Amino acid sequence: MEKDSNTGGDSIQNDFVKYDESNNNHNNHEAAAEVLEKGDIFFFYRPKAKVVDDGSGGGDVKSIEDIRRFFMVTASSTTTATTTVDNTGGKYQGQFDNTNRTTSKEEGESSRYRLFVIGKKSLPEIRTTEARRSERYWAKVGGIFENPQELTKELLADEFRKGDAARPVGEGKYAIVKHQDHAELAYILEMPEEPGEAQRELGIEKEASYIVSVINPKVPVPAGYPSSEEPPNYPESILKEFGQNENFVSLARDLRFINFQNAQMILVGAREGKDVIQKEFGVDIKEEKETVHSADVFSKLKIEKDRVPIKPLIEGKFE
Numbered sequence: 001m002e003k004d005s006n007t008g009g010d011s012i013q014n015d016f017v018k019y020d021e022s023n024n025n026h027n028n029h030e031a032a033a034e035v036l037e038k039g040d041i042f043f044f045y046r047p048k049a050k051v052v053d054d055g056s057g058g059g060d061v062k063s064i065e066d067i068r069r070f071f072m073v074t075a076s077s078t079t080t081a082t083t084t085v086d087n088t089g090g091k092y093q094g095q096f097d098n099t100n101r102t103t104s105k106e107e108g109e110s111s112r113y114r115l116f117v118i119g120k121k122s123l124p125e126i127r128t129t130e131a132r133r134s135e136r137y138w139a140k141v142g143g144i145f146e147n148p149q150e151l152t153k154e155l156l157a158d159e160f161r162k163g164d165a166a167r168p169v170g171e172g173k174y175a176i177v178k179h180q181d182h183a184e185l186a187y188i189l190e191m192p193e194e195p196g197e198a199q200r201e202l203g204i205e206k207e208a209s210y211i212v213s214v215i216n217p218k219v220p221v222p223a224g225y226p227s228s229e230e231p232p233n234y235p236e237s238i239l240k241e242f243g244q245n246e247n248f249v250s251l252a253r254d255l256r257f258i259n260f261q262n263a264q265m266i267l268v269g270a271r272e273g274k275d276v277i278q279k280e281f282g283v284d285i286k287e288e289k290e291t292v293h294s295a296d297v298f299s300k301l302k303i304e305k306d307r308v309p310i311k312p313l314i315e316g317k318f319e
Contacts, residue, residue, distance in 0.1 A: 033281040034178040036255050039076040039111065040296050041187045043170035043204055044155055045069065045121075045312075051164075061167075061318040064201045068159070070121040071142070071166060073151065074174060075300065076112045113145040114258060115154065118267075119226070123203035124210065126269035138225050141232070141263040148301045156307060167319065168297045169312040170204050173285050176212070176255065183251035184209040184270055186277050188285045191295055196316015207274040207285075213248040214257040215264040222247045225264070232260040 046069040047061050061067060119138035127135065145151040155166040174187035186209035189195065195206055217234065221227045241254050248266055249257070257263055271277050278284045290296065292314055297303055309319035 033283060035175050035283055036178055036183065036252075037076050037176040038285075039074060039174060040300060041172050041174040042073040042075070042168065042297055042301065043202065044071040044073065044166040044168055045202065046071070046159060046166045047164050049159075049164055063318070064121055066318075067121050067202075068164070069166075070118045070202055071155070072116040072118055072123075072139075073155075073301075074114045074116070075148075076114075111148075112259070113148060113151045114141055115143040115145065115151060116140070116265075117142040122201065123205075123208070124267055124269040125203065126205065126208055126272040135269065137267045139265045139267055140228060141258055141261050141265075144259060144261055152301055152303055156303070165308070167309050167312055168303070169198050169202065171290070171295060171297050171313070173287065175283060175285055176251070177209075177281055177283060178252045179281060181250065181252065183212050183255075184281075185212050185267075186210075186271070186281065186283075186285060188274060188287050190288055190290045191297075191313055192316040193289075194316070196312075198312045198316050198318045201318075205272055207272065207277060208269070209271040209277055209281075211268040211270045212251040212258075213266045213268075214251055215266065216242045216246055216249055217264075218242045218244060219247060221264070225266075228262045228264055230262050232263040234260055234263075 045061070045067045048066055048068045051061055051066045116139050122137075124135050124137040143151070143154055145154070158164055170189055171191045172187050172189040174185060177184050177186055186207075188207045189199070189204060192199070195204055199205075215221060215225065217231050218239070238254065238256055238260075241257075242249055251257055251265075258265065271280060274285070274287075292298075292305070292310060295313065297313065298305055311317050311319040
């Protein structure tokens with residue numbers, strides 16, 4: 001991965017405190033991890049149309065069986081937004097890097113909003129042993145957005161029936177961390193304060209991390225994983241990062257892999273618990289106490305409280 005992907009690296013340490021290895025009495029501590037990105041994380045679910053159309057007037061979700069799609073949103077705050085322009089003047093939407101190509105760059109820190117569609121409608125289980133194939137969950141980048149209004153418009157749009165807009169079910173802080181030869185997405189849940197029934201069914205833990213790999217667009221999609229209708233529109237500078245004889249490529253190789261719509265990923269549960277993540281990564285994700293009045297899903301994503309059910313976010317109960 002290119003060094004300049006750590007733009008804003010000094011600011012990373014403001015929210016992710018380095019673990020003091022001097023407190024560790026032995027010298028075989030794992031290699032220090034490198035924080036590649038940090039920011040806010042959100043979770044949403046979209047109910048099935050039949051729930052909205054059940055005739056009861058309630059439209060309430062009772063379990064994961066009533067859910068059509070499960071989304072994860074990352075809003076990064078470590079990289080200045082940059083649009084890469086190729087030699088013919090065409091732009092690659094959603095590209096945020098500082099390569100030697102011609103770039104137009106905005107001053108100051110800017111967020112990038114990624115919308116991920118999570119397969120199996122839940123996050124994978126955290127295991128202490130090697131994950132079985134069935135526990136390697138597929139996901140794809142459903143969209144890249146430059147501002148929260150565009151993201152919100154996508155999430156709150158009625159997909160099939162009036163009322164089947166996505167509903168918030170969690171928010172917190174995340175970091176994408178390069179650890180040895182792989183990358184992990186680690187997060188801490190801030191709302192609800194403790195996971196409820198809704199979070200448990202969707203696999204949302206209080207604190208957890210997941211190994212992230214990207215499916216190689218140069219080779220056929222491995223058996224057992226869905227094919228994307230359209231491949232990610234990677235420019236040649238990124239395509240060359242993929243070899244011809246590998247199905248999966250670690251996100252640690254280049255964080256830009258997930259900056260393009262339709263990029264496909266594999267998530268594998270890795271660690272659970274803040275203390276474990278801090279000890280093994282050497283970083284501490286700071287938790288902020290949030291309430292319905294201060295929740296980032298409303299203040300940062302610009303979602304109006306009266307437009308969405310809030311019980312899943314506040315009480316951890318489906319609605």
